[in-house]
Amino acid sequence: MSAVAVDSNGDGRISPEEHHRLVETWNGQPVDMTGVFELLDLNGDGHLSREEFALLWRQFWMSDDPAEPGNWLCGRFPHQGAS
Secondary structure, eight states: OOHHHHOTTOSSEEOHHHHHHHHHHHHTSOOOOTTHHHHHOTTOSSSEEHHHHHHHHHHHHHOOOTTSGGGGTTOOOTTOOOO
16 A cells, blocks of 8 residues: 555645555444554654655564554554553
């Protein structure tokens, strides 16, 4: 998935709302995202850049390290708690 597909308003970055929409679409139901975006926003600017999103996407699919933030990209899994 590319950041462009998630960036619904075309401003070149992913807002918390755009990310939440992605997660609910991915899960097919409402998802509590409290505190998740803050874990993903690596530079703390309130948005995900294309570079941040690409790194998180790679972590989501390839990482064996449960501490990497990309593991939260599509929302919490049942074994994950809020940090």
